[in-house]
Amino acid sequence: MWNENALRVCLCTDQAVAGGRSLTEAVEQAVSGGVTMVQLREKTACGRDFYNLAIEMRKLTKRLRVPLIINDRTDIALAAGADGVHLGQSDLPVEAARRIMEHGIIGVSAGNAEQAVLAWRGGADYIGAGAVFPTPSKDDAGEAIGLDTLRDICASVKVPVIAIGGVHAGNAADVMRCGASGIAVISAILANADPREAARKIAAAQKTATDIRIPCP
Amino acid sequence: MWNENALRVCLCTDQAVAGGRSLTEAVEQAVSGGVTMVQLREKTACGRDFYNLAIEMRKLTKRLRVPLIINDRTDIALAAGADGVHLGQSDLPVEAARRIMEHGIIGVSAGNAEQAVLAWRGGADYIGAGAVFPTPSKDDAGEAIGLDTLRDICASVKVPVIAIGGVHAGNAADVMRCGASGIAVISAILANADPREAARKIAAAQKTATDIRIPCP
Numbered sequence: 001m002w003n004e005n006a007l008r009v010c011l012c013t014d015q016a017v018a019g020g021r022s023l024t025e026a027v028e029q030a031v032s033g034g035v036t037m038v039q040l041r042e043k044t045a046c047g048r049d050f051y052n053l054a055i056e057m058r059k060l061t062k063r064l065r066v067p068l069i070i071n072d073r074t075d076i077a078l079a080a081g082a083d084g085v086h087l088g089q090s091d092l093p094v095e096a097a098r099r100i101m102e103h104g105i106i107g108v109s110a111g112n113a114e115q116a117v118l119a120w121r122g123g124a125d126y127i128g129a130g131a132v133f134p135t136p137s138k139d140d141a142g143e144a145i146g147l148d149t150l151r152d153i154c155a156s157v158k159v160p161v162i163a164i165g166g167v168h169a170g171n172a173a174d175v176m177r178c179g180a181s182g183i184a185v186i187s188a189i190l191a192n193a194d195p196r197e198a199a200r201k202i203a204a205a206q207k208t209a210t211d212i213r214i215p216c217p
Numbered sequence: 218m219w220n221e222n223a224l225r226v227c228l229c230t231d232q233a234v235a236g237g238r239s240l241t242e243a244v245e246q247a248v249s250g251g252v253t254m255v256q257l258r259e260k261t262a263c264g265r266d267f268y269n270l271a272i273e274m275r276k277l278t279k280r281l282r283v284p285l286i287i288n289d290r291t292d293i294a295l296a297a298g299a300d301g302v303h304l305g306q307s308d309l310p311v312e313a314a315r316r317i318m319e320h321g322i323i324g325v326s327a328g329n330a331e332q333a334v335l336a337w338r339g340g341a342d343y344i345g346a347g348a349v350f351p352t353p354s355k356d357d358a359g360e361a362i363g364l365d366t367l368r369d370i371c372a373s374v375k376v377p378v379i380a381i382g383g384v385h386a387g388n389a390a391d392v393m394r395c396g397a398s399g400i401a402v403i404s405a406i407l408a409n410a411d412p413r414e415a416a417r418k419i420a421a422a423q424k425t426a427t428d429i430r431i432p433c434p
Contacts, residue, residue: 046307072264075292079313090263096296
């Protein structure tokens, strides 16, 4: 299920952003609209609840044929049979996670080229670069890094980069032009009343930046 | 390093309880006084800090030849090469942890016989029963279960039980007489100005309950 194309539109979950709606329903709609990967992100749930949700999402994402990545907790990723784990700068070092997850996908958040290079050299399969723009969804995201730093990160590593933080249909093409392989979104899809349509618009906007047009002779 | 004797005096760490003192120094002193196992318990540290501390404790406990158990995080236990993990009722289910940690020691907290039996049948190597007495060290410990419930737990499972929560030199013999294989302490050792002497007193008090005296003919 995993190749670079899976990184095109990553949906990071957040039950708070989803409001009272069912997360599984929102995810299913978002995937039907164009989401290519799901990252389960639960910063406040206890381990047991996070694990139970991961098991539920594993069933759903298998049916929908998209990879499932677990935020932060490599043990929950392994126990739930997820495709991989996404690590922040204050989570397990990528080398440590790789020791216990030999074959899974490991993504690492980076806020600058130095962090990105360390993660890539440490064995990361992809880099989550951000927050590119200011965002209300990730309290721990820090200052927005902007498009210049995103471009810098993309040029510094030999693994795919996905841009996260304040990305929506209106700026998705801009981040792709910086060299990103994909984008990750929370609010732009989950806070929308119609996750399918929100995902479709983002995927379409992103595509405009990467369509190769053969010039007329 | 692991056998039932290792469970006799388990020190659960808590940097807050240790005050400004070095945790490694306190642990080294406590082991020289009679502590037989160390459980690293860091409820507020981020994953990275918890992992780095686990690596440091792994070196120390190897040198001191006592098992090291990591609280809650099976991934950190695996990555740091600890001897096992201790799971609360809101952590990963024991069956899930066993799937990813085939050979390690898995302990599970239980507050009653039903939880203890589920944990034992699920594959736990030992049960942490408590809180036996009211305790200030574990905010999440719930109501004290008392000696009757401890006795009930010890009689219900075929794996060793360690008593935790408000255990000190003055009541260590009482909990051992309930059928416990050991005790776990935080404050009684870490909050003491002399961890070595505190551990020695607890180990001595505990021993009075388990010494077998051959009656004169």
